[in-house]
Amino acid sequence: MSETILIVDDEKEIRDIIEIYLKNEGYKVIHANDGIEALNILKETTVDLVITDIMMKGLDGISLCNEIRKNYYMPIIILSAKDEEKDKLLGLSSGAEDYITKPFSIMELVARVKSQLRRYKRYNNKNDDRVIEIGDLKINCDTRQVFVKDREVTLTSKEFGILELLARNRGIVMSIPKIYETVWGEEFFKADNTVMVHITNLRQKIEEDPKRPVYIKTVWGVGYKI
Known part of the structure; x- marks a missing residue:
């Protein structure tokens, strides 16, 4: 069964282009416009990886990461136009595994998605018992x-x-x-x-x-x- 990836971004164009490439790799893709919608999706759907922007109305990406980490352990990749070191450190300290600045290479993003999912599988497969x-x-x-x-x-x-x-x-x-x-x-x-x-x-x-x-x-x- 293919992995499910949640894309959280208020820019539809970005969500759509990421979805095209991820679906070409065999992944199932779900969209959310903001952090609140993302949390509601996570309550109802099993998600294997989250890709999120930082600057969004309502619940921003940093707050979303903090909320996810209270209950879930799937990998999180942040996409952000903020490229200063303090912003990257804030993103990673909130629980994200990776931080990619915009504009970004879509192929690099796909490669990082694959890498994070491989690491996640290795960690979880060490003991299949829940x-x-x-x-x-x-x-x-x-x-x-x-x-x-x-x-x-x-x-x-x-x-x-x-x-x-x-x-x-x-x-x-x-x-x-x-x-x-x-x-x-x-x-x-x-x-x-x-x-x-x-x-x-x-x-x-x-x-x-x-x-x-x-x-x-x-x-x-x-x-x-x-």
């Missing part, structure tokens, strides 16, 4: 619910992302940069302790004794694993 059970820990990846000894635990979006990533790669040590770049979708900076803080909070919620963790183990000098 419910992961490890001891008394149960992770429902569809409903984004986590249970410890049948007691539901409330996690933030990033905490869930870290836990799911580690659980899908059970037994494999994941480095801090790898965790950060996968869950946050942006480049990791050496001095950043964001992952460590989230791991500490996550242990407080799922471990019986956070100081002697059963699930999330530290591999000193490398990273973490389940």
Whole structure:
């Protein structure tokens, strides 16, 4: 079955030209005029990748990325006329995997779409089960619910992302940069302790004794694993 791509842009000409090329590659394409319409589509339709502009009326592209990342993990590519470094950093920090400035090469966009979908498939195919059970820990990846000894635990979006990533790669040590770049979708900076803080909070919620963790183990000098 072909992947479904959502194009979010208030310029019909841009949506149409992207659709022509993506359909030629075998993809199914859906349109949205703005962020609000895009979120409504995501509630009703399974989408494999989102391409969005930034400057739109109503809910703009940055806000759309932030909203998507609260509930979904498909790749996001931003298309924008804003080409300053601060704009690119803002786009990537909002959860987008890629940022392309306008005017752009349509063939380059298609190539980046293919690349992002390949990465997304590799990540998701590591564990096809939508419910992961490890001891008394149960992770429902569809409903984004986590249970410890049948007691539901409330996690933030990033905490869930870290836990799911580690659980899908059970037994494999994941480095801090790898965790950060996968869950946050942006480049990791050496001095950043964001992952460590989230791991500490996550242990407080799922471990019986956070100081002697059963699930999330530290591999000193490398990273973490389940």
